[in-house]
Amino acid sequence: ETGYITLDDGYGNTGSCKSAITYIDGDAGILRYRGIPIEDIAGRSSFVEAAWLVIFGKLPTVQDRNRFSDLLTENSMMNENMRKHFDGFPTAAPPMAILSAMINTLSAHEPAVWSAHDDESIERAAAVLLSKARTIAAAAYKSSIGEPIVYPRYDVKYVENFLHMMFSVPYREYKPSKTAVKALNLFLLLHADHEQNCSTSTVRMVASSQANMFASCSAGVCALWGPLHGGANVAVIEMLERIRESGMDVKEYVRKVKNREDGVKLMGFGHRVYRNFDPRSKILRAAAEDLLEEMHVTDPLLDLGRELADAALSDDYFIERKLYPNVDFYSGIILRAIGLPVDMFTVMFAIGRMPGWIANWKEIHDDPKGRIYRPRQVYIGPTDVQWKPRSER
Numbered sequence: 338e339t340g341y342i343t344l345d346d347g348y349g350n351t352g353s354c355k356s357a358i359t360y361i362d363g364d365a366g367i368l369r370y371r372g373i374p375i376e377d378i379a380g381r382s383s384f385v386e387a388a389w390l391v392i393f394g395k396l397p398t399v400q401d402r403n404r405f406s407d408l409l410t411e412n413s414m415m416n417e418n419m420r421k422h423f424d425g426f427p428t429a430a431p432p433m434a435i436l437s438a439m440i441n442t443l444s445a446h447e448p449a450v451w452s453a454h455d456d457e458s459i460e461r462a463a464a465v466l467l468s469k470a471r472t473i474a475a476a477a478y479k480s481s482i483g484e485p486i487v488y489p490r491y492d493v494k495y496v497e498n499f500l501h502m503m504f505s506v507p508y509r510e511y512k513p514s515k516t517a518v519k520a521l522n523l524f525l526l527l528h529a530d531h532e533q534n535c536s537t538s539t540v541r542m543v544a545s546s547q548a549n550m551f552a553s554c555s556a557g558v559c560a561l562w563g564p565l566h567g568g569a570n571v572a573v574i575e576m577l578e579r580i581r582e583s584g585m586d587v588k589e590y591v592r593k594v595k596n597r598e599d600g601v602k603l604m605g606f607g608h609r610v611y612r613n614f615d616p617r618s619k620i621l622r623a624a625a626e627d628l629l630e631e632m633h634v635t636d637p638l639l640d641l642g643r644e645l646a647d648a649a650l651s652d653d654y655f656i657e658r659k660l661y662p663n664v665d666f667y668s669g670i671i672l673r674a675i676g677l678p679v680d681m682f683t684v685m686f687a688i689g690r691m692p693g694w695i696a697n698w699k700e701i702h703d704d705p706k707g708r709i710y711r712p713r714q715v716y717i718g719p720t721d722v723q724w725k726p727r728s729e730r
């Protein structure tokens with residue numbers, strides 16, 4: 338009745354799974370990766386460092402960091418046979434459809450996934466997936482705008498290489514600003530893991546059948562796509578643009594939400610676990626303001642977003658239901674400022690969440706007593722129905 342899967346392990350122990358990766362206190366608004374508060378990681382670690390922490394359970398040493406960075410670089414190029422798949426996608430193909438399909442296809446082209454059984458081989462497979470997810474995402478964007486797919490560079494780091502593959506064109510190298518690279522590192526890091534959300538639970542479900550890392554994470558991409566989950570960062574921008582184009586006062590929009598007119602929700606607000614501010618939204622709001630200031634740009638949607646949040650946070654409807662801005666409310670502003678198109682926003686969430694999905698796959702894989710997830714149900718259908726021949730139906 339609480340709307341979440343009770344993972345019955347067959348011994349009558351119901352309740353959700355046990356995990357040592359991410360801790361959330363929804364009432365206090367606390368989020369920790371492997372015991373470290375998100376506020377201490379954000380702005381100090383890069384996305385790649387946070388990814389290694391989430392997957393392997395501790396901050397990487399210099400040796401770990403250099404080895405993993407080399408693995409990411411070595412595996413950034415997409416197999417030429419994989420590139421051929423892009424010739425078949427229609428221009429309007431949703432990037433999330435391409436990402437989920439191509440991540441699953443990786444298991445056909447990348448044997449590393451079949452030998453992922455100990456930390457060393459899992460690290461290699463994780464590097465293949467993390468690195469190629471970025472290359473696939475950029476290739477999906479290039480295909481959608483009819484430009485040639487750009488090969489990765491071997492002399493720049495993860496985020497810079499992604500922006501290079503997104504925005505470089507033949508004979509004109511794109512050099513992202515340090516500000517944009519810093520903001521995107523922070524965005525990805527803040528999405529790295531988040532306990533048993535819809536997509537991560539999906540990854541664990543698939544992993545529990547002993548499916549490979551790539552297949553499990555591909556399922557995670559599909560679950561994340563929904564507008565109630567990772568698709569919300571797109572829905573927030575669409576909501577703000579609708580309000581701006583209509584000229585509607587934010588208080589009028591809040592009234593429509595409260596009255597549930599046309600089924601509108603305040604996208605980017607509310608959370609199943611947080612009954613307080615999502616700590617990530619606080620960090621993202623500050624980062625969005627800093628980014629726009631450093632880039633000397635203004636975004637009317639940020640001003641509108643702040644106004645809308647302030648209106649909701651002072652309204653009893655939201656206060657009584659403990660609805661606060663979540664990770665998606667401000668994240669789209671940052672992605673817009675960096676120049677990413679809206680249909681790539683959820684793809685960015687997926688790239689950010691990849692370490693958490695890999696870590697959850699690994700936690701299942703490493704459990705010697707691991708059993709397949711097999712949730713039970715409350716049957717509410719008809720009983721004892723007689724079969725009838727077609728002439729009598």
Ligand code: SDX
Binds near residue numbers: 531534604660
């Ligand atoms: C993510 O789980 C995770 O950790 C997810 C995530 C992660 O990092 O993986 O944090 C990422 O998915 C964040 C959430 C992004 N989605 C949105 O922003 C979409 C808008 N939010 C809502 O759809 C909703 O708040 C959910 C989906 C996030 C949570 O849904 P719940 O827990 O099922 O909440 P609910 O629908 O039971 O809401 C309780 C009440 C209801 O009112 P009553 O029926 O009690 O009168 O609050 C209302 C809801 O109608 N409500 C909202 C609302 N969210 C809840 N009313 C207006 N606008 C909203 N956004």
